[in-house]
Amino acid sequence: MNRTRPTLDPQRLRLIESFARLGTVRAVADEHRLSPSSVSQQFAVLEREAGAVLFERSGRRIRLTPLGELLVVRARELLDRLESIAVEVGEARGVVSGHVRLAGFASSVVPLLATARSAVVAAHPALRVELVELEPHESVAALQRGECDVAVTFDQEDGSFRPDPGVVLLPLGSDPLMIVLPGGAPRSVSGLVELRDEAWVLDREGSFLGELVPRLCRRAGFEPTVAARFSTFDLVAGHVAAGHGVAVLPELAVRHRSDVVTVPLDGHGHRRVSIAVRRGSAGSGMAKALVAALRGAAAGVLTPPA
CATH class of the missing domain: 1.10.10.10 (Winged helix-like DNA-binding domain superfamily/Winged helix DNA-binding domain)
Structure with a gap:
């Protein structure tokens, strides 16, 4: 029956x-x-x-x-x-080809994503790589929805990043935090306490750095005088460059700028940057090519993972 x-x-x-x-x-x-x-x-x-x-x-x-x-x-x-x-x-033909979406947070786009795309396209001309800007809290969900295929992300350590059993995370490196000063400022600053009398330019309220920087200032013994809050690192750095205050930003966000001075904020954290890819496609030629290219791009701009 x-x-x-x-x-x-x-x-x-x-x-x-x-x-x-x-x-x-x-x-x-x-x-x-x-x-x-x-x-x-x-x-x-x-x-x-x-x-x-x-x-x-x-x-x-x-x-x-x-x-x-x-x-x-x-x-x-x-x-x-x-x-x-x-x-x-798709790979049975022996050629890595097709259309792939590579996503990442704003400050990773130029030094990591764009560099990796150039390397991948040079090695695999039949592969078309589209870049997408996505913040870390958006990346895992976007991977699950198929809106991107590989994502560069980081844990903001604020509870917004949720590991997912369907997503593989591959360590890429760490992005140290830097004190950011107007161009021409002395590089002799050794800690936040020396900047207690400065105006501070901060990330938006509720964000990782928007909450972390005031907390670090308080640990150093002072309440920061907030001159401005902005929603992008470029605006924060631009305001500092114009002489309107000081800031703390990740190195990736300011390493390309010549109009500010940066000093390492030793002992006060970093962003752990990772590559995220769906588990089902992690072994594909496309994913392997992008991972290799991203690791190559990261070699010159991130601290290697421990």
Whole structure:
């Protein structure tokens, strides 16, 4: 007697995988650009396809049942395998080709992403590399949605970066923090306390540096006088260059500027920069080529990982 086996739709498996990572229907809807009601409908269809109860209600929220958790584990395995198959088929011709999106945070675009793209395109002329600016808190979700293929990111150590089981993180190097002074200023500054009487130019409130720098100043024994806050490092550095204050910025953000003076902020942290790639495509020729090129670009601008 023939029995009809359940057919599980890969797109609905992506939704339940997202739910396991994000924890709410609304967050899943935002990640996949759907309405919450549409996500709920897709979950109901998935339960019918699986012939099992995958979700249970807990107050106003839902959570995975043990069978739902099992399905997520198997879904991740399947989705990784599907991506690997697509990569293998695409590379069976023996040529690294196609269109790949390489993403990174703003200060990484010129020294890392653009340099890596030039190297990859020179080695693999059939590969088209598109650069995308993405902040660290956006990168993992963008990888999962397929909006980029490889991302350069860093942990801001503010809780916004969430490791993901479907994403492989490869250490790229560290980006030290620097005291930034107007051009022509003496380089003899050895610590923040010497700048207690200066005006300070800060990153926006709530950001990693926007909160860290005032905290470091307080540890040094003074409350910084804030002259300005900006949403980009270029604006912060430009304001310092114009003589309106001092700042603390990552070296990547200022290493190309000749209109400011930088002094290492020893002992006060750095950004740990990594390459993020979907687990299913990490072994592809495309990913390997980009990883090798990014490591080559990082050799001259980042401190090697420990």
